[in-house]
Amino acid sequence: MRGKKTVVIDFDVGLRNLDMVMGCERRVVFDFINVIQGDAKIKQALIVDRRLENLSILPTSQTRDKDALTREGVEKVINDLRNEFDYILCDSPAGIERGAHLAMYFADEAVVVTNPEVSSVRDSDRVLGLLSSKTRRAEKGEGPVKPHLLVTRYDPARVAKGEMMKVEDILEILSIPLLGIVPESPTVLSASNVGTPVVLNQGSNAGTAYADAVSRLMGEQTEMRVLGPERRSLLQRFLWRTA
Amino acid sequence: MKLFDYFVRPRPPSSAQTAKDRLQILLAHERQDRSQPEYLPLLQKDILEVIRKYIEVASDKVEVRLQRGERMSTLEIGIELPPPRGLKLNSVSAALAR
Numbered sequence: 001m002r003g004k005k006t007v008v009i010d011f012d013v014g015l016r017n018l019d020m021v022m023g024c025e026r027r028v029v030f031d032f033i034n035v036i037q038g039d040a041k042i043k044q045a046l047i048v049d050r051r052l053e054n055l056s057i058l059p060t061s062q063t064r065d066k067d068a069l070t071r072e073g074v075e076k077v078i079n080d081l082r083n084e085f086d087y088i089l090c091d092s093p094a095g096i097e098r099g100a101h102l103a104m105y106f107a108d109e110a111v112v113v114t115n116p117e118v119s120s121v122r123d124s125d126r127v128l129g130l131l132s133s134k135t136r137r138a139e140k141g142e143g144p145v146k147p148h149l150l151v152t153r154y155d156p157a158r159v160a161k162g163e164m165m166k167v168e169d170i171l172e173i174l175s176i177p178l179l180g181i182v183p184e185s186p187t188v189l190s191a192s193n194v195g196t197p198v199v200l201n202q203g204s205n206a207g208t209a210y211a212d213a214v215s216r217l218m219g220e221q222t223e224m225r226v227l228g229p230e231r232r233s234l235l236q237r238f239l240w241r242t243a
Numbered sequence: 244m245k246l247f248d249y250f251v252r253p254r255p256p257s258s259a260q261t262a263k264d265r266l267q268i269l270l271a272h273e274r275q276d277r278s279q280p281e282y283l284p285l286l287q288k289d290i291l292e293v294i295r296k297y298i299e300v301a302s303d304k305v306e307v308r309l310q311r312g313e314r315m316s317t318l319e320i321g322i323e324l325p326p327p328r329g330l331k332l333n334s335v336s337a338a339l340a341r
Contacts (some may be wrong), residue, residue: 041333088291117262118262118265120264122269122270122273125270125274126271126273129274129277159256159259162257162258162259162260163257163258163259164259165259165262165263166259169259169263172263173266173267173270174309201318228326
């Protein structure tokens with residue numbers, strides 16, 4: 001959306017879903033594992049997004065297991081992509097197993113996505129520990145992978161009632177810079193239902209929050225705003241249909 | 244009077260505050276464990292075996308902790324001994340400077 005050539009790689013081998021969320025599930029022919037194993041060229045596996053010409057998607061395999069990922073294979077693919085793209089996003093599976101490890105291994109920066117639940121914050125802390133020790137940058141002494149925190153499913157109303165941890169609380173615990181706050185929003189589910197990224201939905205608070213986060217990731221100074229639940233005008237409420 | 248009590252009585256902490264407190268305590272422990280080198284559990288097991296040759300010690304009574312400092316690091320080994328035959332022994336603690 002900002003004119004940067006970007007590719008997203010799905011690292012969740014065996015549980016492919018990036019294709020579904022991005023709405024290109026019927027266009028997958030070859031995948032990441034095929035490329036690693038030399039069965040397909042990278043150009044054959046990349047799917048160019050129909051909405052944004054600068055965006056490509058590299059789906060993962062749905063049938064193979066995570067052991068099909070090798071560090072050397074991943075490195076080669078990333079190095080090939082480096083020549084062509086400005087940003088390579090490695091979409092990591094949750095957890096700390098092979099897929100997640102290799103998704104973070106070659107990273108320069110990391111966006112840790114957490115929601116205001118104890119389990120999520122604890123896991124994020126663990127992942128931050130791995131980012132500072134089990135990555136190529138850490139092993140080669142090239143300085144740490146730069147972490148960013150993205151808080152999702154945030155509900156300011158519940159925070160006000162003391163039912164949900166504040167962003168400040170999460171920041172105090174994890175102590176990494178905040179990239180953005182994505183409010184809990186029904187448009188997120190609607191977006192994945194139809195396979196359109198929510199960031200393309202300009203009227204959505206969650207979409208706006210994601211767009212803000214992207215600006216900050218690219219180094220722009222954007223005011224940190226906590227967007228509340230979407231307000232609908234009376235007419236909109238009257239005409240409202242579930243998406 | 245009941246209404247008055249309601250205002251005076253200390254409110255229970257919010258669940259968000261409880262969440263934060265639990266996380267802070269837990270993560271302090273986890274971070275400390277994480278910063279320990281991987282050989283520490285093995286070292287702890289070996290030390291335990293040596294001691295067990297002479298004294299009966301429960302496996303959870305040996306604690307090995309490594310603290311890295313700027314100029315000096317210490318390896319702290321704490322062994323809690325059982326009180327034999329009514330005799331009360333203090334725990335033995337050894338610190339090795341590195």
